[in-house]
Amino acid sequence: MPLSRRNFIRTVAQFFAAFLIFITTPPGKGKSMPVFAPDKKGTPGKRKPQAPRRSEVAVEPCTSYDPDAVFDAVTRALGAIGFTASAGQRVLLKPNLIAQNTPDQATTTHPSVIGAVCRFFTEHGCRVSIGDSSAFYQGGGTAGAFVTAGIDAVAKRYGATLVPFETTRLRKITSGEYLNPFYVTEAVFEHDLVVNLPKLKLHRLARYTGAIKNMYGCVVGGSKQVYHKLFQHRPDYQEFWGKPLVDVYEAVTPGLTIMDAVVGLDRDGPAANGEPRHTGVLLASSNGPALDVACCNMIGFDLEWVPAVREAIHRGLVQADAVTVHGALPAVPYVRLPDVEVKEGIMRKIDDYVFDAFIMIPVVDRGACTRCDSCIESCAPKAISYDTEKLPVIDYGTCIRCYCCESYCPQGAISLHGGALNHVIRAARYILKL
Numbered sequence: 001m002p003l004s005r006r007n008f009i010r011t012v013a014q015f016f017a018a019f020l021i022f023i024t025t026p027p028g029k030g031k032s033m034p035v036f037a038p039d040k041k042g043t044p045g046k047r048k049p050q051a052p053r054r055s056e057v058a059v060e061p062c063t064s065y066d067p068d069a070v071f072d073a074v075t076r077a078l079g080a081i082g083f084t085a086s087a088g089q090r091v092l093l094k095p096n097l098i099a100q101n102t103p104d105q106a107t108t109t110h111p112s113v114i115g116a117v118c119r120f121f122t123e124h125g126c127r128v129s130i131g132d133s134s135a136f137y138q139g140g141g142t143a144g145a146f147v148t149a150g151i152d153a154v155a156k157r158y159g160a161t162l163v164p165f166e167t168t169r170l171r172k173i174t175s176g177e178y179l180n181p182f183y184v185t186e187a188v189f190e191h192d193l194v195v196n197l198p199k200l201k202l203h204r205l206a207r208y209t210g211a212i213k214n215m216y217g218c219v220v221g222g223s224k225q226v227y228h229k230l231f232q233h234r235p236d237y238q239e240f241w242g243k244p245l246v247d248v249y250e251a252v253t254p255g256l257t258i259m260d261a262v263v264g265l266d267r268d269g270p271a272a273n274g275e276p277r278h279t280g281v282l283l284a285s286s287n288g289p290a291l292d293v294a295c296c297n298m299i300g301f302d303l304e305w306v307p308a309v310r311e312a313i314h315r316g317l318v319q320a321d322a323v324t325v326h327g328a329l330p331a332v333p334y335v336r337l338p339d340v341e342v343k344e345g346i347m348r349k350i351d352d353y354v355f356d357a358f359i360m361i362p363v364v365d366r367g368a369c370t371r372c373d374s375c376i377e378s379c380a381p382k383a384i385s386y387d388t389e390k391l392p393v394i395d396y397g398t399c400i401r402c403y404c405c406e407s408y409c410p411q412g413a414i415s416l417h418g419g420a421l422n423h424v425i426r427a428a429r430y431i432l433k434l
């Protein structure tokens with residue numbers, strides 16, 4: 001059976017990890033991971049009860065990314081669920097910007113959909129921002145992904161402000177049931193309305209990624225991977241991971257979700273080794289989990305089989321049999337991925353090594369620092385302090401790898417460094433355009 005690109009990358013990475021473990025010491029190695037760790041046993045914490053939310057979902061046919069056709073479909077969908085915008089609102093659009101992929105790779109929310117939503121809100125007199133935190137295994141991070149995914153051009157066209165979440169302040173969230181505490185971008189709290197713009201995709205770990213999963217992008221920079229690592233050796237990791245996803249979703253619940261399911265990503269998602277699949281609809285709802293219920297029904301996935309959807313139902317965020325669908329929901333069965341294997345023994349050690357070698361860490365250039373205090377004041381988990389020479393030192397046991405300090409520093413004295421394996425994987429992804 002031929003290797004998929006993802007499996008090829010994984011095989012290459014594991015080979016290099018086994019080789020490099022004897023010859024290199026990556027920067028991340030020996031710099032302990034965050035000690036703020038939540039309860040890894042997954043004991044439920046306290047959670048505020050949620051008010052009941054409307055469970056109406058609009059499904060609108062949309063067979064192409066022609067900008068006018070998409071705008072008409074978005075307008076009809078919002079009309080069907082009775083959504084209205086108010087002039088003067090500050091609106092934050094949160095697309096799926098997983099990596100520096102192009103629109104035809106179907107891993108990122110299509111710029112025509114983002115453009116249509118920009119147009120809708122600007123025509124209603126709103127001020128629009130577009131924000132996300134992309135993968136950092138490619139040079140350029142989120143700012144680079146805005147360009148590659150065609151979002152930079154959309155923002156220019158509609159006068160929207162781009163907000164790479166690494167340039168924002170972070171807020172500490174202590175309401176998570178399973179992931180607690182954790183940090184998310186402050187940007188979602190600085191806007192009157194957050195509009196979630198997920199892309200319909202399959203996901204090797206989450207099985208399906210839609211409204212709930214897309215909001216995990218409010219966790220900034222490498223923190224996303226750090227939080228994964230807290231739980232990834234649990235024997236029930238794949239089933240469990242839906243719980244932290246819903247913890248984050250509840251903290252940053254959007255007011256509106258519009259899903260790009262014109263072309264989804266079938267098979268081996270969520271990155272560019274999946275298979276684009278024409279699906280031909282846009283979905284909209286003020287209740288993201290309700291939209292996920294409708295979408296799972298459309299692609300033939302049992303709600304109980306998708307951990308985040310199952311958890312959302314369990315928490316009462318949606319009542320699956322009380323979702324009202326406006327429009328015709330097509331039946332477009334997607335391919336169910338095999339379960340993720342839990343690593344044991346040497347493979348687990350290699351996995352840990354790969355993580356340490358791969359995740360980047362912020363490093364201070366002490367010669368370039370002007371002791372301006374900015375990074376110290378802005379680091380949300382207080383991982384930076386001055387040493388006896390009044391130069392910043394980073395406590396890597398407290399640092400969550402959000403990478404915000406890199407943008408906070410006006411002197412460019414903080415940069416991100418990865419181990420040797422990081423460079424190997426970056427090069428492979430660059431060549432294979434993953």
Ligand code: SF4
Pocket residue numbers: 362378379380381382383384394398399400401402403404405406
């Ligand atoms: S040191 Fe930098 S990367 Fe680490 S938590 Fe603070 S701001 Fe984030």
Ligand code: SF4
Pocket residue numbers: 364368369370371372373374375376392408409410411412413414
């Ligand atoms: S923000 Fe930059 S210049 Fe200011 S104290 Fe931190 S490292 Fe030094």
